[in-house]
Amino acid sequence: MAYSPVLSPKPNPPATKPLPANPKTKALAILNASNSPATTAASTPGDGGLDLAEQMNDEVRRQFITGNRLGEGTYAIVYSGHYLSDPKSLVAIKKIKVNADYKDGIAMDAIREIKYLSELSHPNIIRLHAVFSTKDQNISLVLEHLPLGDLEQLWKTHTVSYGIADIKAWASMLAQAVWFCHENFILHRDIKGNNLLIAADGTVKLADFGLARSFADPGRPMTYNVITRFYRPPELLYGARYYGGGVDVWSMGVVIAELAIREFFLPSETDVGQLSAIYEVFGHPTEESWPGISKLEFYIPPDASSTATTNGVKVGKKGQPLGYWKARFPLLGEDGIDLVRGMLTLDPRKRLSARQVLEHRYWTNAPRPTKKEDLPKQGGGEKKMGEDLKRRGGEVDSGRADKVARKLDFSALKK
């Protein structure tokens, strides 16, 4: 690469020397088997000393042309690109950096992303076109090209104005994506405005499956240190290790609420601060309102933390009344408020499931969701897509600590 890829996008060069036989390439070859049309042709022996897996990998790699670099993070570099056969079919190529933590294999995030994205095929979930590895043993994910920014950028951009029906359309696409994940027994665990990218035709697509996992078997603990803090449900903040689809539904509720008020709904500086932000709106959960809550690791009963007293007995904060919601969320309407409150129920068992969310009357009652071609758009551009895709799961765009990799707590899995 003597010259800049910006000036002259060129096809990924075919490997000139045989790649070292590596279990990783083999695994990828199996994954890509469905994408590669020349699988049978490649099986002819004596072809330049490459084994079958390497040939298949090359076959996939040659289908794409890498273009401009869109963004770089600690975890990945994102390039724009397109199919060799059709320059109009754009893709985003996410090249995952070699991670110091996983010297002998693929980074956990990449495995998760590849595994779950190759399983899911839904219009509201980002499409994984192919996966290939390059000479330096870097893994590249070929993802759908989503140039119109993300939902968080949308509500932050005050030149874009939108209404009740538009929110409903975006929320509907989000709810469908989450429902589809859950129907396929996949927890996304990092739903936030930043991870909801907008395609050129206005469709909202759920991206970044770097923290996703499948539903746990009974008795198998999961980590509670997932989901970006603003969107983290109370059970994870209390350290629950056995949870279900409810965590994604909570995040979804927060995202929809943010769309309606055009600011962060539950912002906080620390995990404890996040809990108090939740208490401010929903009240302090007790054993009555959430049976079994005292068994959770980090639960703090209200009498220890609160200052309010009734008849000399300390009680926790009360939740905000319906009037608060009506005043703060005029863009949701009665049905929308009911739905969001259902999604933001403290007790995960009383919270709506992803399927119940879709069965809510909010979607079918007037006004009808805006058609996606009529949705307000703003040019987030490829730049923003690069920013969003390079991010690692659970990272926030705080600005100051952007370059510092966040360490995930996987100790729970090793137990």
Place this chain on the structure above:
Amino acid sequence: MSKAATRVGATPTKRLAEDGGASRLSSSLHSLSLRSPSKSTSTPAFADSSSDICPVCKSSRYLNPNMKFLVNPECYHKMCESCVDRIFSHGPAPCPIAGCKRTLRKAKFRNQTFEDLRVEREVDIRRRVAKILNKTEEDFDTLLNYNNYLETVETTTFNLIYKIDVEATERRLQAFAEVQRAEALSTLPASQASKIRSVSSTQQITDSKQESSTDRVVLKKSAGQRKVPSSSMSTPDPFSGAENGDVDSGFNFHGLKKRVAPEPEKPYDPYGGWSVEPQYFILQDDYDVEWLKHTKDEVKNAAGGYDMKDFYTRALCDAFSGFGVFIDEEMTARDNQASGDAVIGTQTAAAVAAGGRDVHMDDLF
């Protein structure tokens, strides 16, 4: 250079002021009249200077630099804004230009777009005709038919512009507009159609009232708004009767495709057309399996939102949907036995439900 330019620009204004406008009255009236258009085109400078004097009140732009001229598409006689205000403020009145007796309304007065008033009039007529005869090439089955249609459109426009057979052409246009509107209403959804119908009927009433007050109206702004007497709809039109069948539609175009009603919008589907329903098993509320008892009774699990049902669904799905390969089904298909897969699925599910121990879920992987 600049000095010379200003001097040249100043002379005509001066001459105009000296004239006072009055001496040019007859000629200006003449040039405005549509019956003698040759003069105004042959001497454009003449028309230019005269246009700065109002033919009604004779005030000139020299005295009133903010003077604005307006025309009425009824007769295209030009007059200044203050004259319009003065004469037509109290309702319709006859045109003050000598020899023109058209009744004009203040609301119809507007700014002139083209300098030549004949062009202005032609553009108006073309716009009106194009609004009624608004077919496109896609509406016709062959190019020949479309070209024939275009010919008819041009003939109609030409007739109106050069005042040939105006009465008959107008009638045909209006009849065609009526038929088009009736057709559009019949293909619209019921609620929308009734709304439009009520609006248009009130329009027709007000329009017909206006019509009775005016004595002679040749050019109407929108022919579609004019109420056509019901008698003319049933009796064959003498002018277009040759082309028409039983209903008078004004024009009869060959090869016009039938209008297709748009599909009514379906109710919104929150699932976006997707459905994930278990086909190969029936989920029970609970399964009494001993090795699950411990986790089920653990309060810690339930409080965190772990749902045993998710696990049951997943286990059953893994067991029965698997990789989407169903040997049973393939065999039945091969043996051409028409017993549905649903039956087999239900039977298996029933077996699972009955036994519980029949499924060794941990053996699967």
